[in-house]
Amino acid sequence: MTQHDIHVIGGGLAGSEAAWQLAKAGLRVKLSEMRGGGDTTPAHQTDGFAELVCSNSFRSDDAERNAVGLLHAEMRDLGSLVMTAADAHQLPAGSALAVDRDRFSDQVTRTLAEHPNITIVRERVDTLPTDTPAIVATGPLTAPSLAEAIGQSTGADALAFFDAIAPIVHADSIDMSVAWKQSRWDKAGPAGDGKDYINCPLDRDQYAAFHAELIAGEKAAFKEWEHVPYFEGCMPIEVMAERGVETLRYGPMKGVGLDDPRTGRWPYACVQLRQDNASGTLWNMVGFQTKLKHGEQLRIFRTIPGLEGAEFARLGGLHRNTFIRSPDLLDGELRLKARPNLRFAGQITGCEGYVESTAIGLIAARFAIAELTGQRLAAPPVETALGALLSHITGADGAEDYQPMNVNFGLFPPIEGRTKKADRKLMYTSRARAAFREWTAGLEMVAA
Known part of the structure; x- marks a missing residue:
């Protein structure tokens, strides 16, 4: 033919x-x-x-x-x-x-x-x-x-x-009696109302335990043919954690500008989730791209207050x-x-x-x-x-x-x-x- x-x-x-x-x-x-x-x-x-x-x-x-x-x-x-x-x-x-x-x-x-x-x-x-x-x-x-x-x-x-992806959580599996909606400093985006993020607060002890788990968690190795570099703009969360115990608190987990309605104060550290689809059923964990193995992601990320029962539409990854x-x-x-x-x-x-x-x-x-x-x-x-x-x-x-x-x-x-x-x-x-x-x-x- x-x-x-x-x-x-x-x-x-x-x-x-x-x-x-x-x-x-x-x-x-x-x-x-x-x-x-x-x-x-x-x-x-x-x-x-x-x-x-x-x-x-x-x-x-x-x-x-x-x-x-x-x-x-x-x-x-x-x-x-x-x-x-x-x-x-x-x-x-x-x-x-x-x-x-x-x-x-x-x-x-x-x-x-x-x-x-x-x-x-x-x-x-x-x-x-x-x-x-x-x-x-x-x-x-x-x-x-x-x-x-x-x-x-x-x-x-x-x-x-280069594919650096953060986990995505089903909205209805987030415990909103612990988490709350608020943009940092109540700043509204073009289509927002100052409540564009879901915030999950951690106190000092919870943060220290979470940081330790990130460091110790089992990571997936790159395949030899992937040769994926780390870029500063999408650094794996556990690599950031390895740079120092305070690094995440001044990066993706900073609590400044966020008022926990249960305490009226800023949390010691905070995980933010950003809406990932138009209907608001999926929320992306901001800055949480990771090479943790999938089982470790489920175990560790469910220690975050508000995410204890989280159901994930997608887990994180980093690969070519x-x-x-x-x-x-x-x-x-x-x-x-x-x-x-x-x-x-x-x-x-x-x-x-x-x-x-x-x-x-x-x-x-x-x-x-x-x-x-x-x-x-x-x-x-x-x-x-x-x-x-x-x-x-x-x-x-x-x-x-x-x-x-x-x-x-x-x-x-x-x-x-x-x-x-x-x-x-x-x-x-x-x-x-x-x-x-x-x-x-x-x-x-x-x-x-």
């Missing part, structure tokens, strides 16, 4: 899913993957498509109470190749979906290779296609030459190579991760605004996780199919897992401080009224399934 309708760049989970969806719709696909063509990445071990390099778990498969499980269900309903292969090679893991990594990748690779509409080319792509429709799904380890080309097309400051500032650069159909023949999909858009990457590859392909066949695809409703994730990427909450994110209920429109946490999760999933059914019914009508 010398001609193709669309070019998919990258054979990870997003690219593999996109190629399958496109080919299944009757489009001729060129699928480029540099592994197997003389190039590789420091993290991959094989040249198989959809290789899982970090974990064999797709996380929870509970579609009733877990956002990623709900996303699994939606992807299955949309005929996902990746979910089909995952289900075929599932391993015992309780409510989680774990897979035999080698057999999973082998099935995806074989399925793509055998499809008559897909031509696989083992090549490194160094430049972005200029006229041909394309989906760029090159992942967090995009080859430097292509990353440079992306930077030239998007603006150098729109491409991140190439992604674009999608809310600024992409339209609602994942097209690059400056070059609409290009769509981006997978982790390079700023979603986090295998499942999320696959889902964005799937919906990018569905948008491309509609465009190339003279139709228009309505975006999945934001009440669905797929729609909530897409909305996060394409800018529902703006591009400021945009960081990679796993799907979680904090990205969904909030459930109104006071309900128990367990009931609220069921309400999210029930509402999502109804919205998803209505959306897919519309797809069937368009197809007919």
Whole structure:
């Protein structure tokens, strides 16, 4: 096949899913993957498509109470190749979906290779296609030459190579009988009222114990290939702590200008959380990017007054991760605004996780199919897992401080009224399934 309708760049989970969806719709696909063509990445071990390099778990498969499980269900309903292969090679893991990594990748690779509409080319792509429709799904380890080309097309400051992320907490898990809302010195931002932060106070003894735990906590080591430097503007919280016992009190944990309503005084130290989404369901721990292992983060951060019962939408981290500032650069159909023949999909858009990457590859392909066949695809409703994730990427909450994110209920429109946490999760999933059914019914009508 010398001609193709669309070019998919990258054979990870997003690219593999996109190629399958496109080919299944009757489009001729060129699928480029540099592994197997003389190039590789420091993290991959094989040249198989959809290789899982970090974990064999797709996380929870509970579609009733877990956002990623709900996303699994939606992807299955949309005929996902990746979910089909995952289900075929599932391993015992309780409510989680774990897979035999080698057999999973082998099935995806074989399925793509055998499809008559897909031509696989083992090549490194160094430049972005200029006229041909394309989906760029090159992942967090995009080859430097292509990353440079992306930077030239998007603006150098729109491409991140360094990912320093702080934990994000579900608002309804914060104990507001201890914490309170106030901006430092009651200073209001452009859209604020002087109550733009949630404040968690620590007294002298609590601070000393917290500082000691940060120093002693077990840290994750950088992988040899990451070579991530520490920058002063995003120093890990535990590295700051190592500089001296008072460093945090004069940095991200300073209590000045904050009046604890229980005492009327400034706290000895204070952890501040900043609203992270428009609906106010997620709050970011300011200055708390960290290399603490996830279990240690849960243990140590729950010693902070007000966060004893904290539920985390995302834990902190610090690693190399190439992604674009999608809310600024992409339209609602994942097209690059400056070059609409290009769509981006997978982790390079700023979603986090295998499942999320696959889902964005799937919906990018569905948008491309509609465009190339003279139709228009309505975006999945934001009440669905797929729609909530897409909305996060394409800018529902703006591009400021945009960081990679796993799907979680904090990205969904909030459930109104006071309900128990367990009931609220069921309400999210029930509402999502109804919205998803209505959306897919519309797809069937368009197809007919």
